[in-house]
Amino acid sequence: MTETIDNLLERIGRNFQITGQEVKKAGLAALHCSQEQLHGVLIYLKEVEKFDTLTMIGCADWIEDDYFELSYMAYSFTTFFTVMVKIRVSRDGSSVPTVEGIWRQARTFEREIHEMFGVDFPGNTRLKEFFLENWQGMPPMKRDFDTVQFVKDHYKLREEGREGACNVSVERKKRIDAKKLELKKEGE
Amino acid sequence: MDNLNKKDKAQLKELKSPMAVVDWAVNWFRKQSIFMLAYGTGCGAIEIPPTVTARYDAERFGVRGAATPRQADVIVLSGYLAVKTLKRVIRTYEQMQEPKYVIALGSCPINGGMYWDSYNTIKQLDRYLPVDVTVAGCMPRPEAVLEGFMALKDKIQRGEAEGARDYRDNIEKYKNNQKEIFGDKMLPGYTCDWYFSDGGSF
Amino acid sequence: MAQDIITIFHGPQHPGITGNMSVELDLLGETIKRAETHVGYLHRGFEKMIERRTVLQAFTIVCRICVPEPDPNEENFARGVEELMGLEVPEKAKWLRTMVLEMARLQAQMLWFAGQGGSLGHYISPQWAVADRDLILDLFEELTGGRVYHMYITPGGVRRDLPEGFLGRLGHFLDYLESRLPEYDNMLLRNPVFLERARGVGIIDPATAREYGVVGPNLRACGFMNDIRKDEPYEMYGEVDFIVPTETSGDVYGRAMVRRAEIEQSISILRQIIRRMPAEKEIMAVLPKNHRKWEVPKGDTLVKTESARGEYSYYMVGDGTDKLRRVQVKGPSAVHAITLLEEMLVDSQLSDVAMIMNSLGTNPPEIER
Amino acid sequence: MKIDIKGIWGALSSLKYLFQPPGTLRxxxxxxxxxxxYRGFHDNDLSKCIGCGMCEDICMNLAIDMVKPKSEAYLxxxxxxxxIPRLDYGRCCWCSLCTDVCPVNSLKLTKNYVYVSEDMNRFIYTPGEEKLGKREKETVK
Structure with missing residues (x-):
């Protein structure tokens, strides 16, 4: 019997409490689980199902519902399946124990998410500044970080020679009004 | 002299005093050999190899790479500068020996370019360093980069490539602009000890 | 006499890699005892910028993520948006995309070749390889209108049709490049100096490679036959014949030989594409006219493209508006240049650092975005 | 130690290029x-431009401002x-989206690609109305 991603999901569902699962496309499936289950699922994937590597850790900010969605993407070089294991964490002050012990490169991915979203990963040995130097304030990749406002506050954009920009719809309306006025006058 | 072209000869004829001739000659020699420190700060770094290698061969114009900032005449800043890079670039620039020049490539050093709304790149390079020649493009083709070098040579010959003097004269202005983005994490004073005679502290 | 450990910074500006990145090295004599990568010199915050742009506006900036090889990024972004929006791409556009990706691979391999020679102080290879690479850029200029940044592969298709006689000129170039390859071998790859420097240096152990998610030529030089083009074929890679070259040594020399063989495979793929390019005119899917009406439905996906240095993975999330909620990029260097490099450099020599970094295909702009 | 004669000879064979014409573009x-x-600097055919502002709308770099021309005569x-659109080359990335959306094809990209200036403030330009780099100390090709 050939291995299918449905069988795989079924096996995981038997062993763990999965809150939701879907097959996105051929070879890509997503699993939702709680934060407590995360390490168990990942270790199961690595040790039993032979998922060799962690491709990346995705993070998306759902500010409307007030959570971050972390997706751990495990990849198998034999079946070419990717399983996204998704957990939800609260937007402020959340902490997820590191998965560095399972896959070492997770250290780098977590370091980036820590800097860009402010999620804490206790146990990570390298959780220090990464891309940004002496960054103070809100982590920049959060949805409520306003980058245009930040640019206006910190840098100066060159304005010389760029004066006199007009709004197209306003100008068009002005011209139409002027035309109407002219026609009215002619009519009189 | 084969290397003296028409323009040079015409300029030479107009000079009156012997001192002017000496100045002219100094500039002429300076412009013949330009050692370049290609600080690949951004995308523009990718058009530097074609410029200096066989296809466009910048060495025909006396432009070649320098190993260290101390040996370089011109620093080529090719593209956007992240704040972290700018700090290193300023330090590199201050280490260079005078006469020194700056060439900026691409849109980003002029007005932010496509990264105008990025939180981590600077928008106007000439606020922080004196720029002698700017080449527009994203990225400038090797031909445009060569034109940039020719414009720089022109400027040197006219004796107007005084970016380094401008930097020294207006050091307060430049340092204040730099302080705006670096805050209290300014560069150590020793990188421009001619300014901080007391050893330097910000 | 006990020797002291000294700490030096290798970089941020140095030959051998395309971009700025520094490695902090603890040295005992000339031997490296500890290495730590420092990045952030090129961080621009692409992911934030994509959040603010509509899909069409964002496609023009993704190519800047990786300077030496922009096309896999365009491809990934376009394919991700198509997957989320459920667009069907015309067949000719798929062929054109495959062609552009292979040309991009060729020019990236040439640039790697230049760096490999340059980092050894063998300056004839940059002179040759960059000049030959320029001929590919000329072809790109004709096809797409730009030398380095092509902005050609857009969500829904490609932006321009083939110019008159382009395939013929591409064929001529391939013949020329093929005739040059033996000379590249003579000059660098069989050069005793290179052999001496490259054999047994910078070895990746196969088990580590698997676990860390090493990709591309670095993985194939460890004896694994993994290539996204074969494993999960995208565009027209399922239709063309090619082999995935492998080596077993896992060192700098092995990686060089894999890349050398890949140049030949790219040439063969491009020849097949020239033969099979359809004549039809359709190159764009039907799309809304106003770019603010391209609504991406709620959902997420992971797309992968094989570049010359390994696979790019894009995690893309749509939220039902005209902008993408999140595009997260993981380039091949994120693992190669940080986790792997820091461990590989221990106990190697200072003089080999630039060569090892180039041979891994380290490219900082894609780590930092 | 064995000397790799074949390898050395192979490497030396590249010396034959000494006797061949150079490949350099002079x-x-x-x-x-x-x-x-080729996607070079912009040109605007003012006799066609309808001032719709599509180019301004699509440009996310805010490189394009719509401005009043010096004289309405040639509109x-x-x-x-x-x-009419005014370009800031401190922002432009030559993606050519503005020319793609132009409904009357008045805005175009030309083949010119050299624009060198000694002053960073001089990269603002209104295509069609003024000539690029008409001032001193600028190189345009």
Missing amino acids: YPDVKKEAADG NAKNGSGL
Whole structure:
């Protein structure tokens, strides 16, 4: 019997409490689980199902519902399946124990998410500044970080020679009004 | 002299005093050999190899790479500068020996370019360093980069490539602009000890 | 006499890699005892910028993520948006995309070749390889209108049709490049100096490679036959014949030989594409006219493209508006240049650092975005 | 130690290029023209431009401002807003989205690609109305 991603999901569902699962496309499936289950699922994937590597850790900010969605993407070089294991964490002050012990490169991915979203990963040995130097304030990749406002506050954009920009719809309306006025006058 | 072209000869004829001739000659020699420190700060770094290698061969114009900032005449800043890079670039620039020049490539050093709304790149390079020649493009083709070098040579010959003097004269202005983005994490004073005679502290 | 450990910074500006990145090295004599990568010199915050742009506006900036090889990024972004929006791409556009990706691979391999020679102080290879690479850029200029940044592969298709006689000129170039390859071998790859420097240096152990998610030529030089083009074929890679070259040594020399063989495979793929390019005119899917009406439905996906240095993975999330909620990029260097490099450099020599970094295909702009 | 004669001889064989003509493009003397469809600096055909502002709308770099021309005489009679685009080359990335959306094909990209200036404030330009780099100390090709 050939291995299918449905069988795989079924096996995981038997062993763990999965809150939701879907097959996105051929070879890509997503699993939702709680934060407590995360390490168990990942270790199961690595040790039993032979998922060799962690491709990346995705993070998306759902500010409307007030959570971050972390997706751990495990990849198998034999079946070419990717399983996204998704957990939800609260937007402020959340902490997820590191998965560095399972896959070492997770250290780098977590370091980036820590800097860009402010999620804490206790146990990570390298959780220090990464891309940004002496960054103070809100982590920049959060949805409520306003980058245009930040640019206006910190840098100066060159304005010389760029004066006199007009709004197209306003100008068009002005011209139409002027035309109407002219026609009215002619009519009189 | 084969290397003296028409323009040079015409300029030479107009000079009156012997001192002017000496100045002219100094500039002429300076412009013949330009050692370049290609600080690949951004995308523009990718058009530097074609410029200096066989296809466009910048060495025909006396432009070649320098190993260290101390040996370089011109620093080529090719593209956007992240704040972290700018700090290193300023330090590199201050280490260079005078006469020194700056060439900026691409849109980003002029007005932010496509990264105008990025939180981590600077928008106007000439606020922080004196720029002698700017080449527009994203990225400038090797031909445009060569034109940039020719414009720089022109400027040197006219004796107007005084970016380094401008930097020294207006050091307060430049340092204040730099302080705006670096805050209290300014560069150590020793990188421009001619300014901080007391050893330097910000 | 006990020797002291000294700490030096290798970089941020140095030959051998395309971009700025520094490695902090603890040295005992000339031997490296500890290495730590420092990045952030090129961080621009692409992911934030994509959040603010509509899909069409964002496609023009993704190519800047990786300077030496922009096309896999365009491809990934376009394919991700198509997957989320459920667009069907015309067949000719798929062929054109495959062609552009292979040309991009060729020019990236040439640039790697230049760096490999340059980092050894063998300056004839940059002179040759960059000049030959320029001929590919000329072809790109004709096809797409730009030398380095092509902005050609857009969500829904490609932006321009083939110019008159382009395939013929591409064929001529391939013949020329093929005739040059033996000379590249003579000059660098069989050069005793290179052999001496490259054999047994910078070895990746196969088990580590698997676990860390090493990709591309670095993985194939460890004896694994993994290539996204074969494993999960995208565009027209399922239709063309090619082999995935492998080596077993896992060192700098092995990686060089894999890349050398890949140049030949790219040439063969491009020849097949020239033969099979359809004549039809359709190159764009039907799309809304106003770019603010391209609504991406709620959902997420992971797309992968094989570049010359390994696979790019894009995690893309749509939220039902005209902008993408999140595009997260993981380039091949994120693992190669940080986790792997820091461990590989221990106990190697200072003089080999630039060569090892180039041979891994380290490219900082894609780590930092 | 065994000496790799074949390898050394192979490497030396590249010396034959000493006797072949160089592959260098002698740039200022011999100019290679950019390909058709090259994305260089902008040009605007004012007799066609209708001032719709589509180019301004699609440009996320805010490189395009719509401004009033110096004289209305050479404007297209159908120009609804009386405005024409002005480019900031400190922002432009030559993606050519602005020319792709132009409904009357008045905004175009030319084959010119050299624009060198000694002053960073001089990269703002209104295509069609003024000539690029007409001032001193600027190189345009």
